[in-house]
Amino acid sequence: MSSNVIDLRSDTVTKPTAAMLQAMVNAEVGDDVYGEDPTVNRLEAMTAEMLGMEAAVFVSSGTMGNLISVLSHCGRGDEMILGDQAHIFMYEQGGSAALGGVHPRPVVNQADGTLDLEQVEAAIRGENEHFPITRLIAVENTHNRCGGRALPLAYMDAAGDLAHQHGLALHVDGARLWNAAVALNVSPARLLKNADSVSVCLSKGLAAPVGSVVAGNKEFIRKARRMRKVVGGSMRQAGVIAAAGIVGITEMVERLADDHANAKQLAVGLARLDGISIVPATVETDIVIFELDHPVLTPAQLSASLREQGVLLNPIGGKRLRAVTHYHVTTEDIQRTLAAFERVLADAPQGDVAKVHTYG
Numbered sequence: 459m460s461s462n463v464i465d466l467r468s469d470t471v472t473k474p475t476a477a478m479l480q481a482m483v484n485a486e487v488g489d490d491v492y493g494e495d496p497t498v499n500r501l502e503a504m505t506a507e508m509l510g511m512e513a514a515v516f517v518s519s520g521t522m523g524n525l526i527s528v529l530s531h532c533g534r535g536d537e538m539i540l541g542d543q544a545h546i547f548m549y550e551q552g553g554s555a556a557l558g559g560v561h562p563r564p565v566v567n568q569a570d571g572t573l574d575l576e577q578v579e580a581a582i583r584g585e586n587e588h589f590p591i592t593r594l595i596a597v598e599n600t601h602n603r604c605g606g607r608a609l610p611l612a613y614m615d616a617a618g619d620l621a622h623q624h625g626l627a628l629h630v631d632g633a634r635l636w637n638a639a640v641a642l643n644v645s646p647a648r649l650l651k652n653a654d655s656v657s658v659c660l661s662k663g664l665a666a667p668v669g670s671v672v673a674g675n676k677e678f679i680r681k682a683r684r685m686r687k688v689v690g691g692s693m694r695q696a697g698v699i700a701a702a703g704i705v706g707i708t709e710m711v712e713r714l715a716d717d718h719a720n721a722k723q724l725a726v727g728l729a730r731l732d733g734i735s736i737v738p739a740t741v742e743t744d745i746v747i748f749e750l751d752h753p754v755l756t757p758a759q760l761s762a763s764l765r766e767q768g769v770l771l772n773p774i775g776g777k778r779l780r781a782v783t784h785y786h787v788t789t790e791d792i793q794r795t796l797a798a799f800e801r802v803l804a805d806a807p808q809g810d811v812a813k814v815h816t817y818g
């Protein structure tokens with residue numbers, strides 16, 4: 459990073475590359491609501507092709523991408539089945555319920571980010587006037603709250619098969635689908651072969667400043683464009699930002715492997731420290747979730763002490779903290795981070811819990 463701070467709070471903190479800034483300056487633009495922004499049109503066509511989908515639409519954020527996807531699949535009173543740790547369920551203000559009247563039916567996420575497909579099948583509603591109508595299954599790949607786990611290809615195929623056997627659609631919250639594809643060494647298109655829609659972020663590991671893309675078949679994208687309009691998400695000369703997205707999908711995907719290697723190295727180093735627990739084998743992509751098991755130090759205190767050492771990362775509830783590697787984090791930064799952990803843990807008082815206020 460330009461400053462000395464190592465920012466592991468999220469891959470969303472990435473700033474546009476020089477190539478992106480150049481592309482933004484040179485972008486040919488037009489009014490995208492008229493379909494006349496050539497750069498947006500190119501981003502949409504290129505992304506659709508990479509994802510193996512017929513069509514795509516550029517949106518301002520992953521939250522908007524998921525929202526308009528759910529609203530395009532489901533009407534008011536319809537039900538979607540999703541994980542209880544899903545970003546859509548946890549972190550999007552329940553937008554599809556609040557704005558679209560879509561009823562969420564959570565199923566417990568397993569540690570690896572998958573949903574037990576037998577439980578999903580059992581949650582699908584039968585024909586009965588008491589019940590909402592199940593329309594959609596949503597999975598998340600990679601799975602954020604489950605530590606960036608990459609849902610395997612066979613699982614993705616099986617989830618799509620299950621949905622289609624019951625006449626449902628499968629939506630993939632693929633904010634970090636690029637990471638999943640790199641980690642699994644399979645193309646994004648293959649991973650999505652059985653999916654009906656996907657939302658992918660450009661502004662996370664790919665380092666573009668703004669934007670996500672929703673992809674699906676032509677009819678779905680026609681609906682999604684209408685939904686984007688009604689939530690106020692249709693932009694005009696959006697080619698200025700789409701240009702950075704094109705650089706993201708063409709130049710920044712393969713290098714995600716570096717982020718994954720750095721995350722693994724961080725996990726291996728953390729596993730050696732007293733008071734930290736993590737199983738490095740579960741770190742498959744750029745997200746490192748670990749637990750602090752210390753007699754006095756709380757996750758908030760650890761995070762505050764690391765901040766003083768120039769390392770930023772966030773507590774995420776309970777004993778857990780999260781670090782995310784990205785384009786601006788080098789292998790040397792990982793060594794510096796581990797050294798900062800060692801100093802903070804060595805300086806922390808070891809004993810007498812009674813003297814320290816820990817408010818849970």
Ligand SMILES: *Cc1c(COP(=O)(O)O)cnc(C)c1O
Nearest residue numbers: 519520521522545598602631633
């Ligand atoms: C970040 C994220 C989103 C939302 O993206 P924003 O661009 O921040 O709105 C959705 N799903 C997952 C899994 C995410 O990690």
